[in-house]
Amino acid sequence: MKNILVPVDGSEPSLRALRAALTLAKDQSTTCTVHVLNVQAPIISNNVARFFTADVLDAYYQDEGKEALKTAKALLAQEQIPYQVHVTVGQIAEKVQAYIEEHDCDHVVMGTRGLSAVPGLLLGSATTKVLSRITVPITLIK
Template sequence: MYAKILVPLDGSEHAIKALRVAASLARAGASTLHLMTVAEYPPDNVGLFVGGSADPFSEEEREQMAQAMRDKARKVIDQARSLVDLDGLDVKESVSQGRPAEQIKEQAETIGADVIVMGSRGLGNVRGMIFGSVSHKVSHIAGCGVITVT
């Protein structure tokens, strides 16, 4: 069936549902599950938006913010693992940083994924309605099959 299944996680209920589906597929086909999450890049400057200075962040401040975002992303995987029974499955994990759709596509290519199983709507529902959902973008750019779970 599928040897390698990529499951992008964002902490949403749809992502948890997708992980449950992926776990069932993995059990049926003795597949490897590749769990991933994406921490977006910190902005160059949010000072004006939060009432602060217009001065850009220093490189050190940006790296501290980036690390905090990666740490938060790591917790998304930990939370998902606590909510879905993955016992007996071969599970690998990764955290990347960048634009979610592009990072998911890149990870699928890197691991040679046969299929990506992901939620139809993540935590950015309003943003997704305006700019297009990550799952929609991935379905158009991925070089493998994409199963979208609602």
């Protein structure tokens, strides 16, 4: 493995997934980079654009993403593993798929539940959507 992607929303399952990815990266015989991705849900209301500029909205998304990644960054700082952290805006499954393609990720480690209020039957709705879109191996962490 060269690149492991870990979608992180700040929830405990996503942080457990990050810990698992760090362990997996350490066990590789070659250098492995851990990519941590936070996907912010877009503000859907069309009225928002009337009151806030695109720069203000982007700053808001980045601030929210940085807050969600605080604990993840602390975990990453403790390790001697190369990593990249990225915040983006959009639908999680689409953004995860695009990130995999753009950064040549060959494995995903993901928590089964996140902070979303939408319940899934067995898995979180974001996890289910990601599973349906990606073609690289995925490890789910409860």
